[in-house]
Amino acid sequence: MATEERLDEILLKTKQGSTSTLPDELSYLITAFIPSQTSDHRAKAYLILSAFCQGVRQAHPSNGQQPDPGTDALVKVFSPLIIPRLEETNENDLLVGISFLTALFQVDSQSAASIFQHDMVLDLIMDSVELSPSAELSLHVAHLLGQACGYKQSRAAITSQATAWLEEKSRSTQDTALRAAAAISLIKLKRGGASDRAENDPSAVVDASEATDESLVGVMKRLVIDGGDQSSLADAVEGLAYSSTDPSVKEEISKDPQFLKRLFVLVPKRKPGTIMESVATILYGVLVIVSNVCAYRPQLTEEQKQIEKLRSMAKAKNGSGQNAGSDTLNDETHVKERIKRLLSAGVLDVFAAAVPGADTPGIRLAVGKALLDIVTDKDNRGKVLQHGGAKLLLSLIQKATSEAKSDSALDPVHLQPVQALAKLAITSSPFQVFGPNVEAMYDAIRPFSLMLQHPQSTQLQKFEALMALTNLTSASPEVGTRVADANELLSKVEFLLLDDHPLVQRAAMELICNLIAGSDKVFESYTSINAGAQSKIQIILALCDADDLQTRLASSGALATLCSAPGACQALLSLQKERHRVLPILTLLIDPSCAPKEEDETLPESHPGLVHRGIVCACKFLLSIEDMGTRKTIVQEAKDAGLVKALENVVKQIKAAEIVQPALQTLKFLAESK
Incomplete structure (x- = not known):
């Protein structure tokens, strides 16, 4: 049977929910990820592997059990297929085992990490590059280690031998692809290790810059500027996506117009549906970098503020103050300046090309978050509107809300583009934001209402939703009527008239004022002769x-x-x-x-x-x-x-x-x- 036909047959079987894949089918599947296979062939193999893993996990539900029955079942299936390949000296067999384990990390990291931790597995992998150190095998070992470094369980198994090998290859000047793959592995290892230490000791102070190797960042940037094959570019962009959470890296990136120009060129200006998977991966990485560079310091809850205070006290007690510079680079002034540099470099054109070209949840979230941070500064809102930002945000919102089972079930991260749109709607007239088409204004009512009523929306999001709705109602009585008729919106706004926060209370009152003037329904509900109206x-x-x-x-x-x-x-x-x-x-x-x-009373x-x-x-x-x-x-x-x-x-x-x-x-x- 032809290879594609065989894959199609296995795919159909797994989609139908079968987990009784025959041994020869599994033996064939693990060979489908070797580099000599076409990208379409590997893409189909990923679908089969994903469907198979899901089927096994459904057949072995965890119910909180440890060890996890689903992971154990997958390990029992795949270990006998992977480990014997790694024990071989033939490079093709080694590539089969290494490429399949790399793919398994991307599909089911728990089972892959468990296999990676098996006795001798890492030793066998490292022996393979000693026995048969071809460029192709070394590259795939670096990619596998990069996957392993991305997960705490498998990261703990990385030996000093593996780390030394990665450091050596990251300095290679002969093979840029290998250099990039090794560098991203080291970046994941360093940053993951820092996160692990913070997780194990919540009082520990871990500065982002401690986990950032400036020389590796330089390698990644140079790879982007010089260009190269898709594999090395993807690794370089991924490495920078990890590193760009460090304030010093954010500054370095934003101040390098040559790098930004080359980075933004990686975003293809093509029609929807024409972007290949490899390009989409790079595109996502570019957007994560942009999102990280634009990010403001998160607003902390009272509990989080207390934890930060304890950490600062612990740091002062230890006589360590190395994160002072990072705190300064993350202040509002520095973030605003970084955003302005990205705007000058043409980042808004990147957003316009990204979403239609590769519409994935990750890309939508990255764009929504970045736009929210950009429009936080009022001075940037006009530029965003000129580049079609409101239309883009509406498309992000409509996609997210259509995929949610209910409004209350919407993940609160999807409120970020709604909040960005609200900020635009607060400072500009509805016609400037949505254009002359009243349907666009109608489309904005539901997301603003959703953000106002969402159980996890912040006080600021509630306030901005109220302000945006108030501005919308000023457009016309018809829009005001639509706002008044939105599901349970009016009762929520009336409840917020009693809110403890004066700004929320004010915004609720201003919206009610507009609705009373613009909606007959609301006017009548306040002027009827009954106890409720009184x-x-x-x-x-x-x-x-x-x-x-x-x-x-x-x-x-x-x-x-x-x-x-x-x-x-x-x-x-x-x-x-x-x-x-x-x-x-x-x-x-x-x-x-x-x-x-009254005595001592101050009159307004x-x-x-x-x-x-x-x-x-x-x-x-x-x-x-x-x-x-x-x-x-x-x-x-x-x-x-x-x-x-x-x-x-x-x-x-x-x-x-x-x-x-x-x-x-x-x-x-x-x-x-x-």
């Missing part, structure tokens, strides 16, 4: 007395709009009768100096916007009262609250007709109602 108005009234000026402006604006409806005025009258707070709050809006003052400052809103509210509310008995009571309460004096001051001091006219109308009503 409770809502009571919250808005209370926020008219908030400490934050913008919150007071938004809440008083919402109240002024609501007072055009009899239901809202009736609710205010009921609240005045029950709590006697409506008239004092209106006085504070119009002229705080006229309000009764006056503001023209509050004056206008307060007078409109007072006029509409008071003129809605028809019962003469109630009028007389309210007149006295208005005097006691200082409202009459406040209105008189306005008439004397302000000339604007839109303010004076309703003030005079209200004073006339009060005079006639005595």
Whole structure:
């Protein structure tokens, strides 16, 4: 049977869920990864291997057992196929065993690491390059060691002999591919070792620069600048992706325009679906490098801050201060400058080419994170919009949300492009962000609503979602209606009116204000004659007395709009009768100096916007009262609250007709109602 036909037959069998692959089929499969096979052949073999491993694991569920039954089953299947090959002296047999174990690391790292740890396996691998040190075999051994160095379990098995061999090959000037493969193995080994030490001792302070070898970084950069075959470029880019978490490497990369130019050239400008797997691997590495260079220092939780404090104390006690430079290079100023250098080098064009060309989850996440960091600085947002950033972010968001089983099940990392889009929508008009096509605005409502309601969204993400939705509702009543109709959004926003954080509370109030003015549905829900509507108005009234000026402006604006409806005025009258707070709050809006003052109480400052809103509210509310008995009571309460004096001051001091006219109308009503 022809080789491709045989692979197709095995693939069909594994896709159907069969784990009873025949010995001769497995013996054939392990030969499918040798370098002489075509890339298409190896790609199909990877599918078979992946399906087979998944099938075995499903047949041997772990249920928390140790050792893992699935891993044990796979080791029993593959060890008899791999180890005898490594015991051979024939180079072809050695290549079969080494290339298959490398592939197994990429498909099922647990079983591969377990086999790698077997007695004599690493010795046999290292003996192979002593007995038959061809360039091809050495390259594949370096790739296998690179895979092993990427996992804690197998990394622990790396011997000093293997490390010395890698160091020797990383200095080779004859074979750039081998040099790159050895260098990436060493980088993984150093950085992985640093992570292992930190994991074993949480109080230990491990500076990223401690795990970075500057000479290896130089090798990687030179390989990119000089160009070369796909294999060495892929290794160089992967090595830099690992190393670029180090602040000093970030600085070095961002300050090298020649390197950035060559790096960005690696991103092909082709139509979707035309990028080969090897190129997609390089593309992903390029985007990880960009994402690392653009990354701001993460915001720590209170618990994380305490841990960092303990680490700093431990470091000071040990008399070690070598991470001070790294901390400085990771501050906001340095990150902003690095981002500006990448923008000057054309990084936005890289994003535009990357996502359509190779649409994978990893690439989408890297682009989304990088764009979020870029638009964190307001000065960069215009450039991002000019390069179609909003459209690109919407495509990332739509793909991620369509793949999630539910909104709440969406991995919070996928909120990063939503947050980036929200930042753009906050500082620019909806038409600048989304263009004249109103459908794009409609498409943005769901992700903003999702970020607001996601159980793992941060306080900043909630705040920015509210701000973005507020800006969207300003586009048109139709958009406001769509926002109001979004699933459970309105109840969430109303709940956030009571949030402890003043900025979140302000943003929620501003959105409610826009929805009351732009959505008939929301307006009616606040002006109906029922207890629910009265409770809502009571919250808005209370926020008219908030400490934050913008919150007071938004809440008083919402109240002024609501007072055009009899239901809202009736609710205010009921609240005045029950709590006697409506008239004092209106006085504070119009002229705080006229309000009764408690000892040591600091009254809020006056503001023209509050004056206008307060007078409109007072006029509409008071003129809605028809019962003469109630009028007389309210007149006295208005005097006691200082409202009459406040209105008189306005008439004397302000000339604007839109303010004076309703003030005079209200004073006339009060005079006639005595």
